[in-house]
Amino acid sequence: MASSCRALYISEILAEISWQLEDDRKSLSHLARCCKAFSDPALDVLWRRMSLFSPFIPLLPPNVLTLWVECQFSAESLAGFQCPPIHEWKAFDAYARRVRILYSGASHFLAGVTTIRADFNVFPLLRSMSMQLQETIQPGIRLFPETLQTLEISGPAYINCKDSCIQTALAHAARDAPFLKHLHVEDYGYNSDRLDTQPLHFKHLRSLQISAFISSNVLKSLCYILSQSPVIELKIELPPTSCIWNAPYTLFPHLESLxxxxxxxxxxxxxxxxxxxxxxxxxxxxxxxxxxxxxxxxxxxxxxxxxxxxxxxxxxxxxxxxxxxxxxxxxxxxxxxxxxxxxxxxxxxxxxxxxxxxxxxxxxxxxxxxxxxxxxxxxxxxx
Incomplete structure (x- = not known):
């Protein structure tokens, strides 16, 4: 029995035990409370994949939590807000750095926290993110961490939004997430006829999926924006319109799978x-x-x-x-x-x-x- 207990002093074994419980969040939670040695490996697995922001809300600094409760997380409300000192973010950051996969749903919470913390990466070790934009991303914030490799992004759910949220978000991703490999863009049904963004150079982008488009002109513009990246795998949904594709520019010169x-x-x-x-x-x-x-x-x-x-x-x-x-x-x-x-x-x-x-x-x-x-x-x- 003593030798069996000594095996638990090996961090790799503790980590493996936690991974075996990946789908049993209740047991992981109990394990994290068991003792200090078990806590970190269990929490790493428990917080690795997050589908909601709600667990992070109680971890916010008091002043920021008040803004959230009072529904004042808009860009206008946060314009003059003073970011709390770093020590007040200690609990939030301790858990945020464990997250590797984030299914954030609406971007409102993340954009708000990122706006408050300016150019600070809220989830510094994130690998994969899925989100629906609700408003245009402000120029000065860093919504996407440098470590991001997979991004699934969609526009607002309401059809009459005229702001080009996705083209702004893609420009941010090209600037802040240089190692992005997989990109999925969907539900881009704005009233705008085209995008005005110049080609974006994702140096490591290999896989691209574009789906649920309504405007042929917008789709052409998006392909133009992304065609200079080294995409080798493309999945695309073409709108059922009579508009025949005729692009005057180079489209996806490195493609191997279509x-x-x-x-x-x-x-x-x-x-x-x-x-x-x-x-x-x-x-x-x-x-x-x-x-x-x-x-x-x-x-x-x-x-x-x-x-x-x-x-x-x-x-x-x-x-x-x-x-x-x-x-x-x-x-x-x-x-x-x-x-x-x-x-x-x-x-x-x-x-x-x-x-x-x-x-x-x-x-x-x-x-x-x-x-x-x-x-x-x-x-x-x-x-």
Whole structure:
């Protein structure tokens, strides 16, 4: 028994015990209160992932807590507020530095505390953040810590907001979070026609997801803003409008993986404007809007002409469209357009097809897998 107890003097063992209890917050809480030796490892795990700001509210300095209780956390109310001395933030900082993942929801609390503390990083060791902006970030504050690697950010939930909150937030992130690798931007439905921000250089940005956009012009502007970063993986949702993409500037020259949600016509237009000719994985998912056979044919030709020597994985999903009636016939027309082009995809190893039909691809007479140079796997589903 004595030797077993001595094992608990090893900090790595205490840390491992705490990690094993990661999903049992009640036990972690008990462990943190057990003794001083157990406290730090348990608290590190307990506070590592936070989804609410409420646990931090009682830790605020008295004057700041009063502002919060009186709902005076707006930028205007905080303009002349004197930040409490550092010793009054001791309890807050002791827990804030343990946080690595923050699902903050609305940004109101964080923006308020950051405004009070000026250029101080509130969560100095944060790795991942998810937040919804409610108002434009003030120029002088540091909302994003230098350690941030993953950011998921969305605009206000109300559609009539005219302030470009996200473009300001992205400019802050480019300035203050130089090691950002993964960025997800969504719900950007403002009334503005475009963004005015110049290209932002995220030197380490590799993965980008853009979703739920309403304005095509805003989406184009955002792509322009982020295209100078070394993005190799892009997931994008194109709005179902008649506006055909035509960008006069270079789009994502380093791209290797591309996933598009939109109509075949818009997907074809977007691919035409992508600068990279080395895409290895391509997914096109049609979920709404028209999907005409002619549009699909142009999409296939563009894919083959542009990525014939690089593409290794191709996934195409064409949903049932209100403008199409004979779905079985349309599926055959789509395969008629696609299959003759397959031999030109020199390195394609995987093909996934989802078409609006009850027809099985094995029944289709034009399938000659032996004539497709590198194909190893083929899947077919009827939508």
């Amino acid at each position: 996933e598009i949600h939109g109509t075949p016509a818009l997907a074809e237009a977007f691919i035409t404007n992508v600068s990279s000719a080395c895409v290895r994985s391509l997914t096109v998912t049609h979920t709404r809007g028209p999907a005409r056979t002619a549009d699909c044919s142009r999409l296939f030709s563009t894919i083959v002409n542009k990525y014939g020597t690089s593409l290794q994985s191709l996934s195409l999903t064409i949903s049932r469209s209100p403008v199409l009636h004979n779905h079985d016939g349309v599926a055959h027309d789509i395969m008629d357009a696609l299959f003759p082009l397959m031999p030109r995809l020199e390195h394609l190893e995987e093909l996934h097809l989802s078409l609006p039909s009850a027809t099985q691809v094995d029944d289709y007479p034009a399938v000659e897998v032996s004539g497709w140079p590198a194909l190893k796997r083929m899947e077919f589903m009827a939508t």
